Amino acid sequence: GENVEQHPSTLSVQEGDSAVIKCTYSDSASNYFPWYKQELGKGPQLIIDIRSNVGEKKDQRIAVTLNKTAKHFSLHITETQPEDSAVYFCAASGGGYQKVTFGTGTKLQVIP
Amino acid sequence: NAGVTQTPKFQVLKTGQSMTLQCAQDMNHNSMYWYRQDPGMGLRLIYYSASEGTTDKGEVPNGYNVSRLNKREFSLRLESAAPSQTSVYFCASSVGQVVNTIYFGEGSWLTVV
Numbered sequence: 081g082e083n084v085e086q087h088p089s090t091l092s093v094q095e096g097d098s099a100v101i102k103c104t105y106s107d108s109a110s111n112y113f114p115w116y117k118q119e120l121g122k123g124p125q126l127i128i129d130i131r132s133n134v135g136e137k138k139d140q141r142i143a144v145t146l147n148k149t150a151k152h153f154s155l156h157i158t159e160t161q162p163e164d165s166a167v168y169f170c171a172a173s174g175g176g177y178q179k180v181t182f183g184t185g186t187k188l189q190v191i192p
Numbered sequence: 193n194a195g196v197t198q199t200p201k202f203q204v205l206k207t208g209q210s211m212t213l214q215c216a217q218d219m220n221h222n223s224m225y226w227y228r229q230d231p232g233m234g235l236r237l238i239y240y241s242a243s244e245g246t247t248d249k250g251e252v253p254n255g256y257n258v259s260r261l262n263k264r265e266f267s268l269r270l271e272s273a274a275p276s277q278t279s280v281y282f283c284a285s286s287v288g289q290v291v292n293t294i295y296f297g298e299g300s301w302l303t304v305v
Contacts, residue, residue: 081251086234089232112292114293114294121298122299123282123297124282125296126293126294126295129293169234169235179237179240180294182235182236184232184233185234
């Protein structure tokens with residue numbers, strides 16, 4: 081089955097700096113890569129996703145890049161704000177029934 | 193529009209007790225899921241239901257059973273709770289089998305003592 085590794089497990093940045101979270105996946109058939117944000121006491125919520133026919137996608141301060149050859153994808157948050165503090169999960173999915181495999185999460189702390 | 197609603201939010205069980213976590217979605221989604229979240233382990237799939245009338249095991253199904261009661265509702269049952277089942281449980285749903293956004297509930301905090 082699919083295996084998704086996520087790094088780092090914790091990340092602290094100063095407000096206004098950029099944050100980068102990296103993930104690798106094992107199944108070359110995976111073709112959908114979502115990122116979820118989980119605020120304290122809440123369920124995860126999709127913030128951005130990318131499909132395998134696209135190398136990069138941006139949405140305001142958030143961007144995701146995908147390198148299918150190397151089987152890794154990354155989340156980039158620019159101009160970080162305190163409200164970006166949360167746990168972020170990457171995930172990979174593809175083929176057949178929808179079975180999304182999640183990474184282990186990155187706890188991002190933005191220091192004012 | 194409530195999205196995915198799960199109950200109870202908090203529960204303490206004694207080892208060996210049984211309980212059912214309830215979940216309902218109002219988005220007319222075909223697929224529903226139960227995940228558990230443990231520190232350092234991320235989100236692990238327990239069971240899923242690709243469509244009404246079908247259920248399948250996920251990554252960590254042992255000790256759990258599920259019922260897809262109708263298109264809206266998907267329950268998770270612990271027949272004989274064990275301390276290893278102390279976790280946060282999330283119900284989720286998505287439109288269907290084609291890969292797309294998963295919508296999560298708020299979570300149920302379960303402690304087994």
